[in-house]
Amino acid sequence: MSLTDVQVKGLKPGSTKYRVKDKDGMYLEVTPAGGKLWRFKYRFNGKNKLLALGKYPDVSLAKAREKLSIARQQIAEGKDPAYIKKIEKAEKENTFKAITDEWWRAKKSTWTPGHAEKVYRRLEIDVLPYLKDRPIKEITAREILEVLKKAEARGVTDTAYRLAQMCSNIFIFALASGRAEHNPAADISKALTAHPKTNRPAITEPDEIKELLLAIDGFTGSYTVLCALKIAILVFVRPGELRQASWAEINFDEALWYVPSQRMKMKREHLVPLSGQAVKILKDIHPLTGAGHYVFPSIRTNSRPMSENTLNAALRRLGYPQEKLCAHGFRTMASTRLHEMGWPSDIIEFQLAHVDQNKIRGIYNRAEYLDQRTKMMQAWADYLDDLKTGKTAKKFNNTNS
Numbered sequence: 001m002s003l004t005d006v007q008v009k010g011l012k013p014g015s016t017k018y019r020v021k022d023k024d025g026m027y028l029e030v031t032p033a034g035g036k037l038w039r040f041k042y043r044f045n046g047k048n049k050l051l052a053l054g055k056y057p058d059v060s061l062a063k064a065r066e067k068l069s070i071a072r073q074q075i076a077e078g079k080d081p082a083y084i085k086k087i088e089k090a091e092k093e094n095t096f097k098a099i100t101d102e103w104w105r106a107k108k109s110t111w112t113p114g115h116a117e118k119v120y121r122r123l124e125i126d127v128l129p130y131l132k133d134r135p136i137k138e139i140t141a142r143e144i145l146e147v148l149k150k151a152e153a154r155g156v157t158d159t160a161y162r163l164a165q166m167c168s169n170i171f172i173f174a175l176a177s178g179r180a181e182h183n184p185a186a187d188i189s190k191a192l193t194a195h196p197k198t199n200r201p202a203i204t205e206p207d208e209i210k211e212l213l214l215a216i217d218g219f220t221g222s223y224t225v226l227c228a229l230k231i232a233i234l235v236f237v238r239p240g241e242l243r244q245a246s247w248a249e250i251n252f253d254e255a256l257w258y259v260p261s262q263r264m265k266m267k268r269e270h271l272v273p274l275s276g277q278a279v280k281i282l283k284d285i286h287p288l289t290g291a292g293h294y295v296f297p298s299i300r301t302n303s304r305p306m307s308e309n310t311l312n313a314a315l316r317r318l319g320y321p322q323e324k325l326c327a328h329g330f331r332t333m334a335s336t337r338l339h340e341m342g343w344p345s346d347i348i349e350f351q352l353a354h355v356d357q358n359k360i361r362g363i364y365n366r367a368e369y370l371d372q373r374t375k376m377m378q379a380w381a382d383y384l385d386d387l388k389t390g391k392t393a394k395k396f397n398n399t400n401s
Helices: 005-010 061-076 081-093 096-110 113-126 141-153 157-176 206-217 223-235 239-243 276-289 310-317 329-340 345-351 370-389
Strands: 018-021 026-030 036-044 047-056 256-259 270-273
Touching (some): 036 061, 036 081, 047 081, 096 157, 113 141, 141 157, 206 329, 223 239, 223 310, 223 329, 223 370, 276 370, 329 345
Antiparallel strands (some): 018 026, 026 036, 036 047, 256 270
């Protein structure tokens, strides 16, 4: 005999769990704690199976019978309702945030720590607040575009383009692991507002470089920041590589800075020959920060490196707006002037860590061109000194290399 609502409501717990049958294999299981659980017992492919239909009173008798009807129809169609429920549950758990976190963890070992942090932070600010709880299979191109348009509306068009690429990569990751059927972000960047690609602002004319060097000499802020500015121009590494420099990487005897692979964009260990001027600056700051880990620690604590905005903020303080110069622009400055001085492009590109193994002959070796690079780095430091005093820069002489 089938159950009624009154009967279901009146069932009391016993010392052990017990079952009360309804119809067509469905029953209500009553636990000693008072829980009432709908269950459907059935056979599929010759095996006994059990399907949970929900908990009373969240799932009423009528609702439980509705779920029973759907399950019986699935069986009639040759489908296992328990397997279907498992798949549907997995799809609900495969939210955009869950897949994003998996993708980020899988990729971060191939990135520098600073870049990995920046990637997740961008998603955390502009994408996850809107898509994090959405099952990844249900997200549409229109949804993604609406999210990216919000970033555009804030004026960060370049970030919107980067986010579009990240979203596409996340969907590719989901496709590869069988949790998405297509990539709705594949061509989403084409729907974003077009914007011209611009290089990072840099100063490359000798007269302007001279003015910058003199301005830095007159910097009245933190001595650590002053030294970082001076070193940044001399070694022209990426700002993230500079601010995370540790004393353990500096070899004064060899006048070399060994940058480990995990902190390099190209994931290869990099050698930076230190000119006499660079060594002097490092020795000057050593009594101040040498007892700690970082060469250029944060102004708030020695346990963390200088923040990524410190050098650019110092340039703003010196009167250089962001559209005129940024710390990354020191690399363009050095590259431009060294080419003008006649130094071979291969050596310059190698020192910039722009190594392309299809263009540079032979297998990559961290000490490749080291003698020439050492001479070039000293020549660059001497050139900067000559600019300040008004002397004429020496041209590279290939016979002396």
